[in-house]
Amino acid sequence: MDIFPLNMYSNQHTKTYISQQKMTTAEFDRIFDLYYKRVYKYICYRINNQHMAEDLCSQVFERVVSKYATFNREKSSFEVWLFAIVRNIITDYYRSSKKLFHIPLDSTSDQISPNPSPEENLIAKDENKELFAALGKLREKERNIIAMKFAASLKNAEIAELLGISSSNVGVVLYRSLKKLRDFLDEGGFNHD
Numbered sequence: 001m002d003i004f005p006l007n008m009y010s011n012q013h014t015k016t017y018i019s020q021q022k023m024t025t026a027e028f029d030r031i032f033d034l035y036y037k038r039v040y041k042y043i044c045y046r047i048n049n050q051h052m053a054e055d056l057c058s059q060v061f062e063r064v065v066s067k068y069a070t071f072n073r074e075k076s077s078f079e080v081w082l083f084a085i086v087r088n089i090i091t092d093y094y095r096s097s098k099k100l101f102h103i104p105l106d107s108t109s110d111q112i113s114p115n116p117s118p119e120e121n122l123i124a125k126d127e128n129k130e131l132f133a134a135l136g137k138l139r140e141k142e143r144n145i146i147a148m149k150f151a152a153s154l155k156n157a158e159i160a161e162l163l164g165i166s167s168s169n170v171g172v173v174l175y176r177s178l179k180k181l182r183d184f185l186d187e188g189g190f191n192h193d
Helices: 025-047 050-070 078-097 108-112 118-135 140-151 156-163 167-187
Strands: 008-010 017-019
Touching: 025 050, 025 078, 025 140, 050 078, 078 156, 118 167, 140 156, 140 167, 156 167
Parallel strands: none
Antiparallel strands: 008 017
C-alpha cells in the first residue's frame, strides 16, 4: 500500500516528485502506524533478538525521518524504499556484529505473536520448532524472500525491486522454497493437519 504523495510538490522544469525537506509529525505518525508492526516482525524473523529488533526498528524510523528528502516516488514506491532501509540496517547489524544469518528455532513466534495462551504456546513452540528447523535448511536468499513475503507482507513485485530480480523469479523461488519446506517437514514426520 503506497501512502504517498502526502506532501509532494512538482518541479515544473523536471516534472519529478520529491518529498519536502522535513517530514511533519502527522506524516511520521501515519508512516509509523502503517509500517511499525511489519518492520518489527521482519527484523525479528531475521535476527532472533527482541530487544535488538526494537533498537533496529528505532534506527529504521530514525533513518526514514533523516532520509525522507531523498525519497523519490518515480524511482520506487514508499514501501519498497522503506524496506530497502530495513534491509540495509539489518545488513549493517550483521556486519558490525560479525554474525552469520541465523533462523530462530525457539522464540521468534513468541516474540511476534500477540499474547497466546499457555496451551497455544506449547503447541506453537513444538510446531514452530520443526518449521524453523526446516527453514534453516533453505538458502539465505530463499529464507529472505520468505521473510519479506510472509513477515513483511510485501508483494512479489516489491520483493523483486528490492532484490534486483524479476517478479516471476520471486514467484518461482517462493514456490520452490515452500515445496522444499513441505518436503523437509514431511521427512521429519510433521503433521499438516
